[in-house]
Amino acid sequence: MSSVALELKDVRKSFGRTEIIRGCSLQVNQGERVAVIGPNGAGKSTLFNLISGRFAPTSGQVLLHGHRIDGRKPFEINRLGLSRSFQITNIFPKLSVFENLRCGVLWSLGYKYTFLKFLADLDDANERAEQLLHMIHLHRKRDVLAINLTYAEQRALEVGITIAGGASVILLDEPTAGMSRAETRRFIDLIKEVTTGKTLLTVEHDMGVVFGLADKIAVVVYGEIIAYDTPEQVRANQRVQEAYLGSIIATQQEGR
Numbered sequence: 437m438s439s440v441a442l443e444l445k446d447v448r449k450s451f452g453r454t455e456i457i458r459g460c461s462l463q464v465n466q467g468e469r470v471a472v473i474g475p476n477g478a479g480k481s482t483l484f485n486l487i488s489g490r491f492a493p494t495s496g497q498v499l500l501h502g503h504r505i506d507g508r509k510p511f512e513i514n515r516l517g518l519s520r521s522f523q524i525t526n527i528f529p530k531l532s533v534f535e536n537l538r539c540g541v542l543w544s545l546g547y548k549y550t551f552l553k554f555l556a557d558l559d560d561a562n563e564r565a566e567q568l569l570h571m572i573h574l575h576r577k578r579d580v581l582a583i584n585l586t587y588a589e590q591r592a593l594e595v596g597i598t599i600a601g602g603a604s605v606i607l608l609d610e611p612t613a614g615m616s617r618a619e620t621r622r623f624i625d626l627i628k629e630v631t632t633g634k635t636l637l638t639v640e641h642d643m644g645v646v647f648g649l650a651d652k653i654a655v656v657v658y659g660e661i662i663a664y665d666t667p668e669q670v671r672a673n674q675r676v677q678e679a680y681l682g683s684i685i686a687t688q689q690e691g692r
């Protein structure tokens with residue numbers, strides 16, 4: 437039996453008088469890859485912000501491995517095993533690739549460590565950073581400053597930092613945005629590799645990425661999840677076709 441890694445129960449969020457998230461419920465099983473899609477302004481980023489703790493829901497619950505995390509601070513949620521990357525890169529440009537990864541590892545070890553324990557852990561952190569270097573295929577760029585990496589390499593580094601702490605639930609916000617087709621294909625493989633066995637949620641606009649990566653798709657339209665199913669089922673869903681997908685697929689096919 438599969439266990440539920442992440443669950444939303446009738447989550448709502450209002451900004452002022454406007455309800456932006458209007459009762460979202462979702463169950464993501466351990467090890468599943470879920471793409472969250474929907475038109476601009478539908479509430480995808482807000483949903484991510486509610487899960488990762490940037491916003492507290494107005495009502496409803498968010499559960500990580502069965503424990504409520506709604507209303508907790510982002511760093512607390514991170515230490516409970518959920519890690520998130522952002523659309524905006526959060527790497528340190530003047531540090532090397534290795535140092536960036538090591539920072540990611542050390543940060544995840546956290547404040548609870550005393551200085552002596554911290555020193556003892558440095559060896560472990562170095563080892564873990566070396567492992568990550570290989571996982572994201574940047575071992576040949578180990579000592580290169582992050583600022584001197586290509587855009588795609590910077591995004592790979594960012595994924596490395598996101599998984600550095602060993603979180604079991606990973607949220608990636610538009611991981612392939614701004615990449616070429618070839619880079620995107622390679623990057624999907626990389627994401628699959630590094631998140632094997634983990635639970636993955638992505639916000640994604642590129643339908644190629646969605647269908648290449650996701651076990652399930654959650655379609656958000658106007659603050660509601662109107663469908664949550666396998667890619668095949670979602671593609672065939674009449675409501676999704678009408679609300680969103682038909683026009684997107686048509687547009688993307690015309691563009692290629």
Ligand SMILES: Nc1ncnc2c1ncn2[C@@H]1O[C@H](COP(=O)(O)OP(=O)(O)OP(=O)(O)O)[C@@H](O)[C@H]1O
Binds near residue numbers: 478482483
């Ligand atoms: N902090 C905030 N205060 C007020 N309104 C907000 C806030 N954050 C988001 N919104 C509004 O909530 C709605 C949903 O925004 P959100 O960014 O979640 O959509 P999205 O689906 O991620 O869109 P996109 O695909 O364009 O990134 C928008 O109308 C936005 O203006």
